Amino acid sequence: MPELPEVETTRRGIAPHVRNKRVTAIVLRQRQLRWPISDGLEAGLTNQIIHRVDRRGKYLLLSADTGTLIIHLGMSGSLRIVNTDQLAGKHDHVDIEFDGSKLLRFTDPRRFGCLLWQTESPLSHPLLRELGPEPLSAAFDGLYLHRRSLGRSAPIKAFIMDSHVVVGVGNIYANEALFMAGIAPHRAAGRIALARYVRLAECIKEVLARAIEVGGTTLRDFTNSQGEPGYFKQSLRVYGRAGEPCKQCGESLRETRLGQRSTVYCRYCQR
DNA sequence: ACTTCGACCTGTTGGC
DNA sequence: TGCCAACAGGTCGAAG
Incomplete structure:
Protein backbone atom coordinates (compact mmCIF):
# COMPACT_ATOMS: atom_id res chain seq x y z
CA MET A 1 0.00 0.00 0.00
CA PRO A 2 2.54 2.64 0.82
CA GLU A 3 5.00 4.35 -1.43
CA LEU A 4 7.10 7.26 -0.27
CA PRO A 5 4.27 9.81 -0.03
CA GLU A 6 2.16 7.46 2.07
CA VAL A 7 5.09 6.65 4.36
CA GLU A 8 5.91 10.34 4.73
CA THR A 9 2.24 11.07 5.47
CA THR A 10 2.37 8.39 8.14
CA ARG A 11 5.57 9.84 9.58
CA ARG A 12 4.12 13.32 9.84
CA GLY A 13 0.96 11.96 11.40
CA ILE A 14 2.56 9.87 14.12
CA ALA A 15 5.50 12.14 14.96
CA PRO A 16 3.63 14.56 17.29
CA HIS A 17 2.20 11.61 19.23
CA VAL A 18 5.48 9.69 19.47
CA ARG A 19 8.32 12.20 19.68
CA ASN A 20 9.54 12.88 23.22
CA LYS A 21 7.12 10.29 24.58
CA ARG A 22 8.09 7.49 26.90
CA VAL A 23 7.28 3.91 25.88
CA THR A 24 5.50 2.28 28.79
CA ALA A 25 4.80 -1.11 27.24
CA ILE A 26 5.01 -3.09 24.02
CA VAL A 27 2.41 -5.70 23.08
CA LEU A 28 3.47 -8.25 20.47
CA ARG A 29 0.64 -10.41 19.14
CA GLN A 30 2.43 -11.64 16.02
CA ARG A 31 6.21 -11.75 15.68
CA GLN A 32 6.25 -13.45 12.27
CA LEU A 33 6.45 -10.62 9.78
CA ARG A 34 8.72 -10.45 6.75
CA TRP A 35 11.47 -10.96 9.28
CA PRO A 36 10.68 -12.12 12.80
CA ILE A 37 10.59 -9.38 15.41
CA SER A 38 13.72 -9.84 17.48
CA ASP A 39 13.64 -10.57 21.21
CA GLY A 40 15.61 -7.42 21.92
CA LEU A 41 12.77 -5.07 21.06
CA GLU A 42 10.80 -5.13 24.33
CA ALA A 43 13.89 -4.95 26.53
CA GLY A 44 15.51 -2.31 24.37
CA LEU A 45 12.61 0.08 23.86
CA THR A 46 10.41 -0.26 26.94
CA ASN A 47 10.81 2.74 29.27
CA GLN A 48 12.81 4.63 26.67
CA ILE A 49 11.93 8.02 25.24
CA ILE A 50 11.61 8.20 21.44
CA HIS A 51 13.56 11.28 20.46
CA ARG A 52 13.19 11.26 16.70
CA VAL A 53 10.84 10.00 14.00
CA ASP A 54 12.70 9.93 10.69
CA ARG A 55 12.25 8.35 7.29
CA ARG A 56 14.77 6.78 4.93
CA GLY A 57 13.12 5.70 1.71
CA LYS A 58 10.07 3.73 2.79
CA TYR A 59 11.58 2.89 6.18
CA LEU A 60 10.48 4.76 9.31
CA LEU A 61 13.08 5.21 12.04
CA LEU A 62 12.00 5.68 15.66
CA SER A 63 15.10 6.51 17.66
CA ALA A 64 15.72 6.20 21.39
CA ASP A 65 18.99 6.37 23.35
CA THR A 66 19.27 2.58 23.35
CA GLY A 67 18.63 1.98 19.66
CA THR A 68 16.32 2.53 16.72
CA LEU A 69 13.11 0.79 15.72
CA ILE A 70 13.14 0.44 11.92
CA ILE A 71 9.66 -0.06 10.48
CA HIS A 72 8.67 -0.98 6.92
CA LEU A 73 4.98 -1.14 5.99
CA GLY A 74 5.37 -3.60 3.12
CA MET A 75 2.32 -3.82 0.85
CA SER A 76 -0.49 -3.65 3.37
CA GLY A 77 0.98 -2.22 6.57
CA SER A 78 -0.18 0.84 8.46
CA LEU A 79 0.53 2.70 11.68
CA ARG A 80 -2.26 4.34 13.63
CA ILE A 81 -2.51 6.39 16.75
CA VAL A 82 -5.41 4.99 18.77
CA ASN A 83 -6.77 5.17 22.28
CA THR A 84 -5.63 2.45 24.65
CA ASP A 85 -9.19 1.16 24.93
CA GLN A 86 -9.46 0.39 21.19
CA LEU A 87 -9.75 -3.39 20.89
CA ALA A 88 -7.12 -5.02 18.69
CA GLY A 89 -8.28 -6.64 15.44
CA LYS A 90 -7.05 -9.74 13.68
CA HIS A 91 -4.12 -8.04 11.95
CA ASP A 92 -3.10 -5.64 14.70
CA HIS A 93 0.27 -7.23 15.36
CA VAL A 94 2.06 -4.69 17.57
CA ASP A 95 1.07 -1.96 20.02
CA ILE A 96 3.57 0.52 21.41
CA GLU A 97 2.01 2.18 24.44
CA PHE A 98 2.94 5.59 25.76
CA ASP A 99 2.35 7.67 28.85
CA GLY A 100 -1.22 8.84 28.70
CA SER A 101 -4.04 7.14 26.84
CA LYS A 102 -2.59 6.73 23.33
CA LEU A 103 -0.72 3.95 21.61
CA LEU A 104 0.92 3.38 18.24
CA ARG A 105 -0.62 0.36 16.52
CA PHE A 106 1.03 -1.57 13.67
CA THR A 107 -1.44 -3.39 11.43
CA ASP A 108 -0.48 -5.52 8.44
CA PRO A 109 -2.79 -8.18 6.91
CA ARG A 110 -0.23 -9.54 4.46
CA ARG A 111 2.70 -9.35 6.89
CA PHE A 112 5.18 -8.18 4.25
CA GLY A 113 6.20 -5.39 6.60
CA CYS A 114 8.83 -5.56 9.30
CA LEU A 115 9.91 -4.15 12.65
CA LEU A 116 13.65 -4.32 13.23
CA TRP A 117 15.36 -3.36 16.47
CA GLN A 118 18.77 -1.92 15.64
CA THR A 119 21.29 -0.87 18.27
CA GLU A 120 23.93 0.30 15.81
CA SER A 121 23.48 3.32 13.57
CA PRO A 122 20.27 2.54 11.65
CA LEU A 123 21.69 3.66 8.32
CA SER A 124 24.35 0.96 8.61
CA HIS A 125 21.73 -1.78 8.73
CA PRO A 126 22.18 -4.12 5.72
CA LEU A 127 18.71 -3.25 4.40
CA LEU A 128 19.41 0.50 4.49
CA ARG A 129 23.13 0.67 3.78
CA GLU A 130 22.90 0.20 0.01
CA LEU A 131 19.83 2.33 -0.67
CA GLY A 132 19.91 4.95 -3.40
CA PRO A 133 19.43 8.67 -2.76
CA GLU A 134 16.23 10.30 -1.55
CA PRO A 135 14.28 11.44 -4.62
CA LEU A 136 13.48 14.81 -3.07
CA SER A 137 17.11 15.54 -2.22
CA ALA A 138 19.59 17.54 -4.28
CA ALA A 139 21.69 14.39 -4.73
CA PHE A 140 19.00 13.01 -7.01
CA ASP A 141 18.89 14.56 -10.47
C1' DA B 1 27.30 -6.72 -12.10
C1' DC B 2 22.91 -7.15 -13.95
C1' DT B 3 18.19 -9.38 -15.01
C1' DT B 4 14.44 -12.33 -14.06
C1' DC B 5 11.53 -14.74 -11.23
C1' DG B 6 9.72 -17.11 -7.16
C1' DA B 7 8.61 -16.34 -2.60
C1' DC B 8 6.50 -14.33 1.40
C1' DC B 9 0.91 -13.55 3.15
C1' DT B 10 -4.20 -12.29 3.29
C1' DG B 11 -8.07 -10.00 1.32
C1' DT B 12 -10.78 -8.42 -2.57
C1' DT B 13 -12.53 -8.60 -7.13
C1' DG B 14 -14.31 -10.32 -11.36
C1' DG B 15 -15.67 -14.02 -14.39
C1' DC B 16 -18.26 -18.14 -14.91
C1' DT C 1 -24.95 -17.02 -4.43
C1' DG C 2 -20.66 -19.69 -4.73
C1' DC C 3 -16.20 -20.95 -6.29
C1' DC C 4 -11.71 -20.03 -8.00
C1' DA C 5 -8.17 -17.62 -10.31
C1' DA C 6 -5.96 -13.40 -10.64
C1' DC C 7 -4.42 -9.46 -8.60
C1' DA C 8 -3.02 -5.86 -4.91
C1' DG C 9 0.59 0.10 -2.80
C1' DG C 10 7.07 -4.16 -1.78
C1' DT C 11 11.39 -6.12 -2.26
C1' DC C 12 14.58 -9.79 -0.99
C1' DG C 13 17.40 -13.52 -2.50
C1' DA C 14 18.37 -17.37 -5.65
C1' DA C 15 19.42 -18.67 -10.14
C1' DG C 16 20.97 -17.76 -14.67
Whole structure:
Protein backbone atom coordinates (compact mmCIF):
# COMPACT_ATOMS: atom_id res chain seq x y z
CA MET A 1 0.00 0.00 0.00
CA PRO A 2 2.54 2.64 0.82
CA GLU A 3 5.00 4.35 -1.43
CA LEU A 4 7.10 7.26 -0.27
CA PRO A 5 4.27 9.81 -0.03
CA GLU A 6 2.16 7.46 2.07
CA VAL A 7 5.09 6.65 4.36
CA GLU A 8 5.91 10.34 4.73
CA THR A 9 2.24 11.07 5.47
CA THR A 10 2.37 8.39 8.14
CA ARG A 11 5.57 9.84 9.58
CA ARG A 12 4.12 13.32 9.84
CA GLY A 13 0.96 11.96 11.40
CA ILE A 14 2.56 9.87 14.12
CA ALA A 15 5.50 12.14 14.96
CA PRO A 16 3.63 14.56 17.29
CA HIS A 17 2.20 11.61 19.23
CA VAL A 18 5.48 9.69 19.47
CA ARG A 19 8.32 12.20 19.68
CA ASN A 20 9.54 12.88 23.22
CA LYS A 21 7.12 10.29 24.58
CA ARG A 22 8.09 7.49 26.90
CA VAL A 23 7.28 3.91 25.88
CA THR A 24 5.50 2.28 28.79
CA ALA A 25 4.80 -1.11 27.24
CA ILE A 26 5.01 -3.09 24.02
CA VAL A 27 2.41 -5.70 23.08
CA LEU A 28 3.47 -8.25 20.47
CA ARG A 29 0.64 -10.41 19.14
CA GLN A 30 2.43 -11.64 16.02
CA ARG A 31 6.21 -11.75 15.68
CA GLN A 32 6.25 -13.45 12.27
CA LEU A 33 6.45 -10.62 9.78
CA ARG A 34 8.72 -10.45 6.75
CA TRP A 35 11.47 -10.96 9.28
CA PRO A 36 10.68 -12.12 12.80
CA ILE A 37 10.59 -9.38 15.41
CA SER A 38 13.72 -9.84 17.48
CA ASP A 39 13.64 -10.57 21.21
CA GLY A 40 15.61 -7.42 21.92
CA LEU A 41 12.77 -5.07 21.06
CA GLU A 42 10.80 -5.13 24.33
CA ALA A 43 13.89 -4.95 26.53
CA GLY A 44 15.51 -2.31 24.37
CA LEU A 45 12.61 0.08 23.86
CA THR A 46 10.41 -0.26 26.94
CA ASN A 47 10.81 2.74 29.27
CA GLN A 48 12.81 4.63 26.67
CA ILE A 49 11.93 8.02 25.24
CA ILE A 50 11.61 8.20 21.44
CA HIS A 51 13.56 11.28 20.46
CA ARG A 52 13.19 11.26 16.70
CA VAL A 53 10.84 10.00 14.00
CA ASP A 54 12.70 9.93 10.69
CA ARG A 55 12.25 8.35 7.29
CA ARG A 56 14.77 6.78 4.93
CA GLY A 57 13.12 5.70 1.71
CA LYS A 58 10.07 3.73 2.79
CA TYR A 59 11.58 2.89 6.18
CA LEU A 60 10.48 4.76 9.31
CA LEU A 61 13.08 5.21 12.04
CA LEU A 62 12.00 5.68 15.66
CA SER A 63 15.10 6.51 17.66
CA ALA A 64 15.72 6.20 21.39
CA ASP A 65 18.99 6.37 23.35
CA THR A 66 19.27 2.58 23.35
CA GLY A 67 18.63 1.98 19.66
CA THR A 68 16.32 2.53 16.72
CA LEU A 69 13.11 0.79 15.72
CA ILE A 70 13.14 0.44 11.92
CA ILE A 71 9.66 -0.06 10.48
CA HIS A 72 8.67 -0.98 6.92
CA LEU A 73 4.98 -1.14 5.99
CA GLY A 74 5.37 -3.60 3.12
CA MET A 75 2.32 -3.82 0.85
CA SER A 76 -0.49 -3.65 3.37
CA GLY A 77 0.98 -2.22 6.57
CA SER A 78 -0.18 0.84 8.46
CA LEU A 79 0.53 2.70 11.68
CA ARG A 80 -2.26 4.34 13.63
CA ILE A 81 -2.51 6.39 16.75
CA VAL A 82 -5.41 4.99 18.77
CA ASN A 83 -6.77 5.17 22.28
CA THR A 84 -5.63 2.45 24.65
CA ASP A 85 -9.19 1.16 24.93
CA GLN A 86 -9.46 0.39 21.19
CA LEU A 87 -9.75 -3.39 20.89
CA ALA A 88 -7.12 -5.02 18.69
CA GLY A 89 -8.28 -6.64 15.44
CA LYS A 90 -7.05 -9.74 13.68
CA HIS A 91 -4.12 -8.04 11.95
CA ASP A 92 -3.10 -5.64 14.70
CA HIS A 93 0.27 -7.23 15.36
CA VAL A 94 2.06 -4.69 17.57
CA ASP A 95 1.07 -1.96 20.02
CA ILE A 96 3.57 0.52 21.41
CA GLU A 97 2.01 2.18 24.44
CA PHE A 98 2.94 5.59 25.76
CA ASP A 99 2.35 7.67 28.85
CA GLY A 100 -1.22 8.84 28.70
CA SER A 101 -4.04 7.14 26.84
CA LYS A 102 -2.59 6.73 23.33
CA LEU A 103 -0.72 3.95 21.61
CA LEU A 104 0.92 3.38 18.24
CA ARG A 105 -0.62 0.36 16.52
CA PHE A 106 1.03 -1.57 13.67
CA THR A 107 -1.44 -3.39 11.43
CA ASP A 108 -0.48 -5.52 8.44
CA PRO A 109 -2.79 -8.18 6.91
CA ARG A 110 -0.23 -9.54 4.46
CA ARG A 111 2.70 -9.35 6.89
CA PHE A 112 5.18 -8.18 4.25
CA GLY A 113 6.20 -5.39 6.60
CA CYS A 114 8.83 -5.56 9.30
CA LEU A 115 9.91 -4.15 12.65
CA LEU A 116 13.65 -4.32 13.23
CA TRP A 117 15.36 -3.36 16.47
CA GLN A 118 18.77 -1.92 15.64
CA THR A 119 21.29 -0.87 18.27
CA GLU A 120 23.93 0.30 15.81
CA SER A 121 23.48 3.32 13.57
CA PRO A 122 20.27 2.54 11.65
CA LEU A 123 21.69 3.66 8.32
CA SER A 124 24.35 0.96 8.61
CA HIS A 125 21.73 -1.78 8.73
CA PRO A 126 22.18 -4.12 5.72
CA LEU A 127 18.71 -3.25 4.40
CA LEU A 128 19.41 0.50 4.49
CA ARG A 129 23.13 0.67 3.78
CA GLU A 130 22.90 0.20 0.01
CA LEU A 131 19.83 2.33 -0.67
CA GLY A 132 19.91 4.95 -3.40
CA PRO A 133 19.43 8.67 -2.76
CA GLU A 134 16.23 10.30 -1.55
CA PRO A 135 14.28 11.44 -4.62
CA LEU A 136 13.48 14.81 -3.07
CA SER A 137 17.11 15.54 -2.22
CA ALA A 138 19.59 17.54 -4.28
CA ALA A 139 21.69 14.39 -4.73
CA PHE A 140 19.00 13.01 -7.01
CA ASP A 141 18.89 14.56 -10.47
CA GLY A 142 18.99 13.70 -14.15
CA LEU A 143 22.75 13.53 -14.26
CA TYR A 144 22.78 10.96 -11.47
CA LEU A 145 20.07 8.85 -13.10
CA HIS A 146 21.78 8.96 -16.46
CA ARG A 147 25.13 7.90 -14.99
CA ARG A 148 23.54 4.97 -13.14
CA SER A 149 21.67 3.85 -16.27
CA LEU A 150 24.73 3.32 -18.45
CA GLY A 151 24.91 -0.24 -19.73
CA ARG A 152 21.59 -1.26 -18.26
CA SER A 153 19.08 -3.10 -20.42
CA ALA A 154 16.27 -3.31 -17.86
CA PRO A 155 13.09 -1.37 -18.62
CA ILE A 156 13.18 2.20 -17.36
CA LYS A 157 10.19 1.49 -15.14
CA ALA A 158 11.99 -1.32 -13.30
CA PHE A 159 15.10 0.86 -13.12
CA ILE A 160 13.42 3.74 -11.28
CA MET A 161 11.56 1.31 -9.00
CA ASP A 162 14.89 -0.21 -7.90
CA SER A 163 15.55 1.12 -4.40
CA HIS A 164 19.28 0.80 -4.96
CA VAL A 165 18.93 3.37 -7.73
CA VAL A 166 16.49 5.73 -5.97
CA VAL A 167 14.25 5.07 -2.97
CA GLY A 168 10.54 5.57 -2.66
CA VAL A 169 9.28 5.19 -6.23
CA GLY A 170 6.69 2.42 -6.26
CA ASN A 171 4.31 1.20 -8.90
CA ILE A 172 1.83 4.08 -8.84
CA TYR A 173 4.33 6.91 -9.00
CA ALA A 174 6.61 5.12 -11.48
CA ASN A 175 3.68 4.93 -13.91
CA GLU A 176 2.77 8.57 -13.28
CA ALA A 177 6.29 9.96 -13.54
CA LEU A 178 6.94 8.14 -16.82
CA PHE A 179 3.73 9.50 -18.28
CA MET A 180 4.62 13.03 -17.18
CA ALA A 181 8.08 12.67 -18.69
CA GLY A 182 6.76 11.15 -21.94
CA ILE A 183 8.92 8.04 -21.68
CA ALA A 184 7.65 4.57 -22.61
CA PRO A 185 7.92 2.26 -19.57
CA HIS A 186 9.55 -0.63 -21.44
CA ARG A 187 12.35 1.44 -22.96
CA ALA A 188 15.79 0.16 -21.92
CA ALA A 189 17.22 2.38 -19.19
CA GLY A 190 20.61 2.54 -20.85
CA ARG A 191 19.14 3.91 -24.08
CA ILE A 192 17.67 7.14 -22.81
CA ALA A 193 19.43 10.47 -23.35
CA LEU A 194 20.60 12.73 -20.56
CA ALA A 195 18.08 15.47 -21.39
CA ARG A 196 15.22 13.01 -20.97
CA TYR A 197 16.62 11.88 -17.62
CA VAL A 198 16.74 15.50 -16.50
CA ARG A 199 13.05 15.74 -17.27
CA LEU A 200 12.30 12.39 -15.63
CA ALA A 201 14.04 13.35 -12.40
CA GLU A 202 12.00 16.56 -12.30
CA CYS A 203 8.79 14.61 -12.85
CA ILE A 204 9.59 12.12 -10.10
CA LYS A 205 10.22 14.97 -7.66
CA GLU A 206 7.06 16.76 -8.69
CA VAL A 207 4.73 13.79 -8.51
CA LEU A 208 6.04 12.69 -5.11
CA ALA A 209 5.99 16.20 -3.66
CA ARG A 210 2.45 16.86 -4.85
CA ALA A 211 1.26 13.52 -3.49
CA ILE A 212 2.79 14.29 -0.09
CA GLU A 213 1.02 17.67 -0.07
CA VAL A 214 -2.39 16.02 -0.33
CA GLY A 215 -1.71 13.14 2.03
CA GLY A 216 -0.79 10.38 -0.44
CA THR A 217 -2.92 8.15 -2.64
CA THR A 218 -5.83 6.15 -1.27
CA LEU A 219 -6.75 3.37 -3.70
CA ARG A 220 -8.74 1.22 -1.35
CA ASP A 221 -7.55 1.34 2.21
CA PHE A 222 -4.60 3.65 2.75
CA THR A 223 -5.31 6.14 5.51
CA ASN A 224 -3.07 8.39 7.54
CA SER A 225 -2.35 7.78 11.21
CA GLN A 226 -5.70 9.34 12.13
CA GLY A 227 -7.68 7.15 9.73
CA GLU A 228 -8.20 9.76 6.98
CA PRO A 229 -7.63 9.03 3.26
CA GLY A 230 -5.15 10.75 0.93
CA TYR A 231 -6.40 12.71 -2.05
CA PHE A 232 -3.86 12.11 -4.80
CA LYS A 233 -6.03 9.48 -6.50
CA GLN A 234 -7.93 12.21 -8.34
CA SER A 235 -4.64 13.47 -9.79
CA LEU A 236 -3.57 10.12 -11.23
CA ARG A 237 -3.22 10.37 -14.98
CA VAL A 238 -2.51 6.74 -15.92
CA TYR A 239 -2.45 4.39 -12.91
CA GLY A 240 -5.76 2.55 -12.69
CA ARG A 241 -7.00 4.15 -15.92
CA ALA A 242 -6.30 1.41 -18.49
CA GLY A 243 -8.75 1.65 -21.39
CA GLU A 244 -9.71 5.21 -20.47
CA PRO A 245 -8.71 8.17 -22.64
CA CYS A 246 -5.27 9.73 -22.28
CA LYS A 247 -5.66 13.16 -20.69
CA GLN A 248 -3.19 14.56 -23.20
CA CYS A 249 -4.18 13.04 -26.56
CA GLY A 250 -7.47 11.26 -25.90
CA GLU A 251 -6.35 7.86 -27.15
CA SER A 252 -7.10 4.77 -25.08
CA LEU A 253 -4.46 4.02 -22.42
CA ARG A 254 -2.76 0.65 -22.69
CA GLU A 255 -2.05 -1.81 -19.90
CA THR A 256 0.74 -4.36 -19.84
CA ARG A 257 2.80 -6.20 -17.26
CA LEU A 258 6.38 -5.30 -16.62
CA GLY A 259 8.33 -7.16 -13.98
CA GLN A 260 5.09 -8.68 -12.68
CA ARG A 261 3.65 -5.20 -12.07
CA SER A 262 0.67 -3.61 -13.75
CA THR A 263 1.86 -0.90 -16.11
CA VAL A 264 -0.37 1.71 -17.74
CA TYR A 265 0.82 4.12 -20.41
CA CYS A 266 -0.10 6.06 -23.52
CA ARG A 267 1.52 4.60 -26.61
CA TYR A 268 1.35 7.94 -28.39
CA CYS A 269 2.51 10.32 -25.65
CA GLN A 270 5.22 8.04 -24.27
CA ARG A 271 8.16 7.03 -26.46
C1' DA B 1 27.30 -6.72 -12.10
C1' DC B 2 22.91 -7.15 -13.95
C1' DT B 3 18.19 -9.38 -15.01
C1' DT B 4 14.44 -12.33 -14.06
C1' DC B 5 11.53 -14.74 -11.23
C1' DG B 6 9.72 -17.11 -7.16
C1' DA B 7 8.61 -16.34 -2.60
C1' DC B 8 6.50 -14.33 1.40
C1' DC B 9 0.91 -13.55 3.15
C1' DT B 10 -4.20 -12.29 3.29
C1' DG B 11 -8.07 -10.00 1.32
C1' DT B 12 -10.78 -8.42 -2.57
C1' DT B 13 -12.53 -8.60 -7.13
C1' DG B 14 -14.31 -10.32 -11.36
C1' DG B 15 -15.67 -14.02 -14.39
C1' DC B 16 -18.26 -18.14 -14.91
C1' DT C 1 -24.95 -17.02 -4.43
C1' DG C 2 -20.66 -19.69 -4.73
C1' DC C 3 -16.20 -20.95 -6.29
C1' DC C 4 -11.71 -20.03 -8.00
C1' DA C 5 -8.17 -17.62 -10.31
C1' DA C 6 -5.96 -13.40 -10.64
C1' DC C 7 -4.42 -9.46 -8.60
C1' DA C 8 -3.02 -5.86 -4.91
C1' DG C 9 0.59 0.10 -2.80
C1' DG C 10 7.07 -4.16 -1.78
C1' DT C 11 11.39 -6.12 -2.26
C1' DC C 12 14.58 -9.79 -0.99
C1' DG C 13 17.40 -13.52 -2.50
C1' DA C 14 18.37 -17.37 -5.65
C1' DA C 15 19.42 -18.67 -10.14
C1' DG C 16 20.97 -17.76 -14.67
